[in-house]
Amino acid sequence: MYVLINTSNLKVGGGIQVADSLIHCLFMYRQHNFVIVLSPALSYLDVIIDGFDNCTSVIYSIQQNIQGVFWGKNIFLDNVVEKYNVDVVFTVFGPSLWRPKVKHICGFARPQLIYSNSPFFQKMNWVKRIYSKIRENMKLYNFKITSDWLITESNDVRDKLSLLLKNKQIYTVTNYYNQIFDCKEKWKDFNIKKFDGITLLTISANHPHKNLQIIPKVLDYIDEYNIPLNLRFVVTLSCNEMQLKEKYKDRILLIGKVDINTCPSLYDKADIMFLPTLLECFSASYPEAMKMGKPILTSDLSFAHSLCGDAALYFDPLSPQSIVEAIQRINVDKILVSVLIENGRKQLHVYDNAEQRCDKIIKLLEKIYCNK
Incomplete structure (x- = not known):
């Protein structure tokens, strides 16, 4: 054939x-x-x-x-x-x-x-x-x-x-997830400086339905209500794709497009996989995070539930308050984190x-x- x-x-x-x-x-x-x-x-x-x-x-x-x-x-x-x-x-x-x-x-x-x-x-x-x-x-x-x-x-x-x-x-x-995640010898390191706080990773192209413009609003909400959370978002967009005010420059790292060999290194250096998307048929970010043992924070929408089941903590993707509350739960509840990671390993067998x-x-x- x-x-x-x-x-x-x-x-x-x-x-x-x-x-x-x-x-x-x-x-x-x-x-x-x-x-x-x-x-x-x-x-x-x-x-x-x-x-x-x-x-x-x-x-x-x-x-x-x-x-x-x-x-x-x-x-x-x-x-x-x-x-x-x-x-x-x-x-x-x-x-x-x-x-x-x-x-x-x-x-x-x-x-x-x-x-x-x-x-x-x-x-x-x-x-x-x-x-x-x-x-x-x-x-x-x-x-x-x-x-x-x-x-x-x-x-x-x-x-x-x-x-x-x-x-x-x-x-x-x-x-x-791509086969490269099973071949550690082929991983490429991505140099991100150490951070004394919570690093949230979003690997995504610049599609409007990915809802990445909610990220600065999350930081604004934290600042407005003096919430004791030290966050850093790492996002695979360029500076041309996401215009940022100066006050966000050290809290939202725009690293641009990365090749697949670099993605495992990014997950290694992250604490949470963050995906506030409004529309998906599937996102490889879900199984990638499960493979790398990272808790998943994502949108409380039907497609996300069908793909992640009990392996994610869900939030209202249009509400900075809901997102901050979910991050706080991840930050203080280590048992919840362990459960999400274990459920992720089980969920991989569904795919x-x-x-x-x-x-x-x-x-x-x-x-x-x-x-x-």
Whole structure:
């Protein structure tokens, strides 16, 4: 079977981590041949793929245009399918903006489409809300016309998506932490000066639904009420992405984008994994924190509960007071911290690990190929 793995639409965020993890497993399936279309953000994998005798790589960035959105037309990718006699296509995450001329499985990670009651939308004015609705309906339409089967990262997402796409076969294959977390010898150190207080780590791209602008408000609340908490937030945004007043400079460290090899070092130097997100289908930060033995503070929303269960302490993501109270509980209740960490280790068994995830995807590709 000749398989095209399509990552041409991935630029930032969790999709990069998922694609990286999946591609590192493909050498184990020597009975199949893989053509991997790498986006520029994943072009660093080109050298690794060259060492796999069953894989070929092509670097290409798909552009959003009318032909792609409404008809799924892309001449470049069609030519790749023809050149390599591709049998099936797997797009890591859609919308793919491309309807292959062969069977197509597409990953789904658009929480905006299924969590319509999220406070993310409640924060918008009516103009932005209407614009968002139109944009997301266009993406939903693209999923409909470009894919045969869909893969979600949780059963909660699958169940909700099934109500929108009733004629599609939808399967669940969960996310996990990247394999690098199991290879300590490959970790890269990130030099952060020691801090006599609580360090909260947020590894995230600069998406509005991540709600990272709540962080300065948390510090303002602490200052206003003279709360005895010495906090430092470490965030993987650049200074251009998050404009800070001078008073926050030593309390919010903006370290910019980091590669996956550096993430374990950041967790090692943190006390808490902090994720105030308003929308997710899955976040690798959850299993990463569980693997690294760090307590999780995250939003009291249904997607977070479905992914973390009893392995997190939850807060109202729009309330600085609620967030501060959760941090205080973590700070004073060491038994709670131990329970959260232990529950995290147990919760990891709920997810598909990297090898299991890849195996499930390959089996689905085989199934759709045999049913063509």
